[in-house]
Amino acid sequence: MSKDITLNVNGIDHHVNIQGNETLLKVLRDKLGLTAAKEGCGAGECGACAVIYNGSPASSCLILAVEAEGVEILTLEGITPKDHLHPIQQAFIDKGAVQCGFCTPGMIITTYSLLKSNPDPSEDEIKKAISGNLCRCTGYVQIIEAIREAARRLKRVKGRRK
Amino acid sequence: MKNFINLGRDVNRLDGYDKVSGNAKYIADYEFPGMLYAKVLRSPHPHAEIISINTSAAEKMEGVIAVTHSGKCSHKMGLYLVDRPVFATGKVRFKGEPVAAVAALTEDIAAAAIKKIKVKYKMLPLVDNIEDALDKNATLVHPDLMKYSYLPIYYPKKGTNIFNHFPLRKGDIKKGFKQSYKIYENEFTLPQIQHVPMEPHGAIAKWDRNDKLTVYSSVQSPFTLRNLLRLAFGLSHKDVRVIAPYVGGGFGGKAGINMEPLAVALAKEAKGKWIKLIFSREEVFLGTTVRQAMRARVKTGIAKNGRIIAEEIEMIFDGGAYAEYGTNVVRAAGYTCIGPYDIKNVKGDTYGVYTNHLVGGAFRGFGHGELHWAVESQMDIIANDLKMDPAEFRRLNVLKPGSINSMGEKITKHTGDMVACIDAVAKDLKWGKPSKKPAKPYIKRGKGLAVLEKAPAMPANATSCARVKFNEDATVIVQFSGMEIGQGCITALTQIAAERLKMDVSKLHAAGLPDTDFSPYEWQTVASRITWAVGNAIINAVDDAHEKIKKVASKVLKVKASQLDIDGEKVFVIGNKGKSIALPLIIMGYQYPDGHTIGGPVEGVGTFTPHLTNLDAKTGQGHAAAEWTFGCEGAEIEVDTRTGELKILNLVGAFDLGTVINPSTARGQIIGGMIQGLGSAVLEELKYKDGKIANPSFVDYKIPTAADLPDKIKHIFIQTPDDGGPFGARAIGEHPMISIPPAIANAIYDATGVRIKALPLTDEKILSSLKEKK
């Protein structure tokens, strides 16, 4: 089956022709050129393909593109501001939370969602939130520190806005 | 500690922006116009003769452009022992071995075409473990072993499954045991494990009609890949170009040559077309390499004063179906076989054997995680039996300045401070004091530690090259081909260059992603050697550039070059800073007021080759270690004795890594390695059923998540400068993984009195061991 659909990604409507068996991840990467989301396992076990789907992070390898019509989708490309980095991204650099970088987009997506719903997470809450994002390089410690630092910085930004 | 301007501080990763923004491109992110997509047909059997391969139905499919198999591509590959065909030839030797491959217009077509290839097999007897392989009447996995080409530093045994035997002889082992007051003998085992880089392996290849080959690959070693591809396919180095994008983790699994020849074989059949082959996660499990399984028998003789005076150790590695790179794991484990101990009389025999298992290869630690599992469990058994404190027993016996190690190398104060590592870990664990009492009587707590050492395992001619290029504004581009696989080499090497240039690191740019047509040569990004070896090459490159600047400046300033110095901004006369030339005025050549210009663009080239020797064929004595890193790791744990549940309360690691270039990235290497070590200690195991791998996915091959972190984890830097390292730095990449398993096993013994000699230390195994003890 093939179908013309409209995908709303990072606030932009994309008209694409998709096959029924194409996953959202495949369409994002191959048809929209949005390659930040990675395929690490294709089976929803590693989190490298995480995107914000309808407000929550999800593995885009386990979503059919055809299901995604009419849903708001946000990828790492959409989180990154035009001329600088998001405080989460900067915290990941500053705290040494990045090594090979392959899990990083998914980690940042999950963090983004966590800090939206829980601006001041405990260490245990962070560990649970990122438990579906595998990282083989860092041992997670500096990622957790980066998430705490990002939370502090985002609170400061919010404070200033008030 | 010296006053450094760029070292010992947390310079943010230079690849950080690319990686947090999604800008970083990995192999799967590359697309070229007209690209074809490849899929691989794999053997369903672990050992079978191939009777026939029929590809006609696949070839007839619309959209299929090329089909290949051993009938069209009979090339072999291998870094040290050339035993591995690109496609199974004559027989399949493990479940998952590539038998054929298809390139098509889409992935779906390629996948459908693969299913239409018909292969007839005839089963062969299965060599399913080390015992099968060594049996007197064993089926030979490679009857033609002696016809394969290999480097003369390896010793395959004719008419057996032994692809390498590394003997080590030191002192008089018989006399040593005769003089011993007590002798201990134990056997230890561990299973195959997978690297699990988050990025699956991939390659993109194009073979042009003029026989020029271009390959993009998720590769740790672009130049070695180039060399092995040109050997396999009969090309000249100049006609093979390897381009390396960012690599999403390697841990040894992307070293040497891997899956690239599959893409190249298809490219040869579809000339002029880009062929893209990206492995699925299942294929990463089946079709790349793994850490070899091992069985070790350790026999140790102790004098009355607690000194080890004799040790006999036999290690047998299950190298799987092909040895190629794994041959050198056997050698490296063989020459370090006794670990970091000062033992006068040693007999070591390390073997690698073929089985019908997944292919063993390079893996973080390179034989050392395996040997230390055996040795550091054995040391704990001895110390406990002697009623000696296990830390004190190690302090007494480890290598110290003046000691002679296993292969006859003399340890000096520059080699590193093993005792300081033990002391640091003991202090953090509050060694000697009992653990805090647990809440329930059936929960037991304990502490354990284990030491480690490792040197880079590499041939004596492993060499590096680096360049520094001055730009017009006196900023600098650093070029090297150490691969950024996550370890942070781009950042560390740029810091080293900046330090030698006496510039702030912000004035440098690292062209750190290699292209073999343009980048300086590098043997391989393996063995924790990049910061150390390439760092030295970079220092030489900076010195070369400085010499070139001084040469021109000496003409302009009319002094001898030796009277000049450079401070990062200008070249000046020593003792007379006023007499100087600003760098921008000289690094593109110096122009006199009349317009006449002397000199030209300044580029420095530096090389580095460690001074090593081959090891004696009979005794293993010689000099194979460019530098050693010593370390100690400790654990405090608790066990629920009713369920076997293991909880890690504290993990600590102290390493003598010499001068720390970048504390944040060094910490990342250590913590990351310790957690990978934790996975190998308590979880990870490739399981076989009837010779077939039974858990090739994340559903049943579990690695630690953030939720599995210990309550506490700590890294400790010991910084004894290495006199051969760049600014005193030495290796740290692999080491943190090595001794976590014995540290935890020793802690389990301390808590429960149960000694587990087979990894992994699963809750189930702990519980059954507790039951056995009762």
Place this chain on the structure above:
Amino acid sequence: MENFEFISPITIKGAVSQYKKGANNYYLAGGTDLIVLMREGILVPEKIIDLKTAGLPSGIKKLKTEIRIGALATLSEIEHSSFIRKEIPFLAEAAGKLGSPLTRNRATIGGNLCNASPAADTATPLIAVGAKFILSDGKKERRVKAEEFFKGVKQTVLKKGELLKEIVIPRSAGKGIFYKKSRIKLVDLATVNMTVYREKKKYRIVIGACHITPLRIRAAEEKLNKAKKIDLALINETAEIVVKTIKPISDMRGSAEYRKQLVETHVARLIGELAGVEV
């Protein structure tokens, strides 16, 4: 993954009639299992029928005497629902231990139950709390008890095309505890899971991953329910009955013997915690 026809029915009736049109059609809810099986080539559907558009109830409703959970409620919704956390915390706990947060944001409780894995994390708390499932074939509805829903590995009482529509849980003041043992702390299949539930001094004991279905151990419940006083000896005897009743298999996640030992210790601990007896 092979291609297929994708159907978005707008009624349950439409979904069922589409499903019945072929022998190889599958319902899609969260997709977290289905898509993996399709990718591995284990399932090659002709039609995928998306239930998310078919008018099935999706939310969690608190009524006077019962709680209703739509089959399409995600495990995250259940995990984070404030009144599920308050009234049936052991169900929230079970939902929160299934897979990863990313999976739970997509996976539905209906999918988890209809998959009928013996290790389904949400099964033991629902059986223990006395839940009923409303099944619909597009025309008629019927109710079955949660404990009667599962018939075997991957087998349920659902007839061809029939759907799980809604889960009904009686509101009560009972207390339950869910326990799951897996190889890693989170994001893993259960080696064993279980719920022990107590309401008005009556116990229910349900064990998962130790039989072809999640298993309620009535003989063990009887032992507790008849007892005048629950002490350590009685708890241990009860745990023995549980272990004698279950028939675990050995697989990648643990041996039968290990499963028995885990169940024996943990079921005793759970009973002890509910009964206020130190175990």
